Amino acid sequence: xxxxxxxxxxxxxxxxxRPIPLTxxxxxxxCGFVAFVLPYTHGWRELMxxxxxxxxxxxxxxxxxxxxxxxxxxxxxxxxHYATGTEHLKLGRYSEAATYYKKAFERLPSFAAAYTGLAExxxxxxxxxxxxxxxxxxxxxxxxxxxxxAPEFDxxxxxxxxxxxxxxxxxxxxxxLYAEHDINMGKMEANRAxxxxxxxxxxxxxxxxAVSCRHNAAQLAINAKNG
Numbered sequence: 001x002x003x004x005x006x007x008x009x010x011x012x013x014x015x016x017x018r019p020i021p022l023t024x025x026x027x028x029x030x031c032g033f034v035a036f037v038l039p040y041t042h043g044w045r046e047l048m049x050x051x052x053x054x055x056x057x058x059x060x061x062x063x064x065x066x067x068x069x070x071x072x073x074x075x076x077x078x079x080x081h082y083a084t085g086t087e088h089l090k091l092g093r094y095s096e097a098a099t100y101y102k103k104a105f106e107r108l109p110s111f112a113a114a115y116t117g118l119a120e121x122x123x124x125x126x127x128x129x130x131x132x133x134x135x136x137x138x139x140x141x142x143x144x145x146x147x148x149x150a151p152e153f154d155x156x157x158x159x160x161x162x163x164x165x166x167x168x169x170x171x172x173x174x175x176x177l178y179a180e181h182d183i184n185m186g187k188m189e190a191n192r193a194x195x196x197x198x199x200x201x202x203x204x205x206x207x208x209x210a211v212s213c214r215h216n217a218a219q220l221a222i223n224a225k226n227g
Contacts, residue, residue, distance in 0.1 A: 167197035
């Protein structure tokens, strides 16, 4: 029985081993085709160029910034709206002031002082979050050195005013937090207020409101620590 099965085992072995040389030959031919033929085809060269094309960083801005051109008429309208908003602010009409400050920067988007005015109107209405956001926007614009709409808007003084408004807004929020017995958050906001008001006073030492804000905010933070 064993001598009968031995030839069958050898036959099966040859049957499975026979395709191996053919498969190896096909694999070698395919490798040669890929290595020596495809690189010279037009489509493959394009694919290789696309594959090796450097990818720009995710934070890289590919398109140039859009610069909005403002006509002299738009500038004059913005200045007129700003003046009207300031008059309303002085008279305690904070909602009306906010409306005209918005009209001002709608006519002149780079008009940072209008954002500061809107921040001040929001602060006086007790909306400290809106005041903070608009003051920060004004600071960002002033740091970017936007075009000055008129000679009376000195960039340094405007930046000092924006920092002062931001500091006063945070001081108002700190006092509100103290009133709610949230001492830790109140102290944090008071320290932030002192820092921004100090920045305002450093830019314009004649800004008495900024100096007073820095002092009051620092005292509020110290009293919270002592308490």
